[in-house]
Amino acid sequence: MVSHLVYAAAGSNLGDSTATLKQAVVLLGAEEGIEVTRASPVYSNPPVGPQDQPPFLNTVLELRTSLDARGLLDVFLTTELTFGRVRSEKWGPRTLDLDILFFGDEVIQEPGLTVPHPLAHERAFVLKPICDLNPHLVHPTAKCTVADLLTTVDDSSMRPVHGIVLVEAK
Numbered sequence: 001m002v003s004h005l006v007y008a009a010a011g012s013n014l015g016d017s018t019a020t021l022k023q024a025v026v027l028l029g030a031e032e033g034i035e036v037t038r039a040s041p042v043y044s045n046p047p048v049g050p051q052d053q054p055p056f057l058n059t060v061l062e063l064r065t066s067l068d069a070r071g072l073l074d075v076f077l078t079t080e081l082t083f084g085r086v087r088s089e090k091w092g093p094r095t096l097d098l099d100i101l102f103f104g105d106e107v108i109q110e111p112g113l114t115v116p117h118p119l120a121h122e123r124a125f126v127l128k129p130i131c132d133l134n135p136h137l138v139h140p141t142a143k144c145t146v147a148d149l150l151t152t153v154d155d156s157s158m159r160p161v162h163g164i165v166l167v168e169a170k
Contacts, residue, residue: 039166040129
């Protein structure tokens, strides 16, 4: 069975975001063909886009999956719906947001699926948590490490949220 190394963003700013992130990790790990191997620390940060919404809690999950990228995306969309995700406003508030950031070193351009995530290289709330997991990860199109990319963005508004454990150490 082929196992793909995946980095995925998980975020929430509606409802009990801590509980949502914890439950989402459990649900994803219970899916056939998905193992959640690690999670970055959780960060609180202001929203991107409309500012009249609560701050986000964000993390990055490291997964191993036998699914292809489209199959994983389908699981992510179903999981978002389980938590009441409604897509009504671009960059609006959400109960749960799951995005594939990196799928191995693959570059994928399909309707509704772009990997690496097209904005990953410019978002501190993506780069900082990935660096916590794998600072030497090379962005497959930027051709530099995520640690190098992190030096090009402002992460000063991000605050670690202590005491949230999403994946127990093995």
